[in-house]
Amino acid sequence: MKQHNTLTLKQFIIRSIGAYFITLVIFCLFIFKVIPGCSLLQSKLVLFLLTVLGFGLIYFEKEDRRNHLSIALNVFMPFGIYTTIAYMQLLPIPLGLVWIILALLDLIYIGFYFYKVKRRNYNSLLEKSQMVIGAASLLSLIIVLSFTLFGSSIIQSSTQVSNNTDTYMRQYDEKSLKNLHHWSKLTRKEKLNTLQTICNNERDYLGIPFRIKVGAGSGLTHSYAQYNNKSKEITFEISQLDHASSTTLLEALLHSTYHAYEYALVDSYDTMSGDYNKLLDYRTIATYKKEFATKVTNKAVNYNQINESNAKAYAAEALQDYQIKFKHTKK
Incomplete structure (x- = not known):
């Protein structure tokens, strides 16, 4: 993630909200599924809480990350995590592989970082973990969308x-x-x-x-x-x-x-x-x-x-x- 702003705070908020609602419409039309064992209301509440958490992260971090990559991560993460929870029983192999492989790569990077770097920047590690979760979320959305959008059975x-x-x-x-x-x-x-x-x-x-x-x-x-x-x-x-x-x-x-x-x-x-x-x-x-x-x-x-x-x-x-x-x- 870039360590400088390319957007003002106003631009960042407006574009974040716009990207969220566009993604929400696509998500509800093609991907949304009730979480197994939960009601529709409970599932919506989980998605809402994940969204709040995803957008909330940016305000607890430094203020020099207002850019389009931050917007993408904060939008993809809640929808991708929810999709993984809702579809894991139906698509355990592809979704499981995506999260396991990317988690292993993240752990390898963290291990290498602690081994090589003396003056450690924990904020940088947090960024890399966010990017891993964002990438896994995006891939999860693509996997599920490929089944639901193109008419193929799960x-x-x-x-x-x-x-x-x-x-x-x-x-x-x-x-x-x-x-x-x-x-x-x-x-x-x-x-x-x-x-x-x-x-x-x-x-x-x-x-x-x-x-x-x-x-x-x-x-x-x-x-x-x-x-x-x-x-x-x-x-x-x-x-x-x-x-x-x-x-x-x-x-x-x-x-x-x-x-x-x-x-x-x-x-x-x-x-x-x-x-x-x-x-x-x-x-x-x-x-x-x-x-x-x-x-x-x-x-x-x-x-x-x-x-x-x-x-x-x-x-x-x-x-x-x-x-x-x-x-x-x-x-």
Whole structure:
């Protein structure tokens, strides 16, 4: 950190507040997650206290650090520490490695400093530790943002994502049906593996030409699961994966898989000759295309779209088939 001011006190405060609120908006939109075991209010209180601590540090230090690097550290530190606390159970390996590696580098530097330097400046050591925490915080934010922003799941199934095979009857995997009987006893990975197997079978039945991955993440505020056509992935809300029933999650899987089918129909529609894509049966696909091209934030409007109502109807009908088969499966 530079040991001189490049900003006046007024500039430093104004820019700090501006940077904080910009980061806060991005954080709330893409990263914020309730800390495991805490309520929403408790989680917000933790973030607030970390922010106060982060900004408070600059006023307990010398007044010759009013610069953009100080602003960055004081903004990144509270958000990065909170993100690490909230996501450590979901991303223990990458987040753990970031903090362990940087902490070890900091300890090595401190050891080298005490070994080499006779006239020690403890304020300088504090600066270096702040920079380490700031760097770890920034990397933590980048890691979590890469999962949440680009539609990739935090946890994925280990079951193989199969290629499409031609089937005209819905296939039922006996092991998956048995797992549905003992859903509450399964681990997250076992649940995702079961859902992936069922997804593979549904994909074959619907004739979807591309492979679909099943995973779990956070931030799905209005649904149990959602389909991302860019990544060809169905992502379940991880808290729902832990607590929702097998029936609820199975219906969400069937619903999301049908959305993948609708996107596949739109892809095929775009390759047709203009002389044929105006046929009556293809008009629904044209409606899908228009709906997918328009981002809808209003939940009520989205619920009444044709693609949504058709996916809901398919999921309800398919769920009945699974429940009939489910009843005749030995536990």
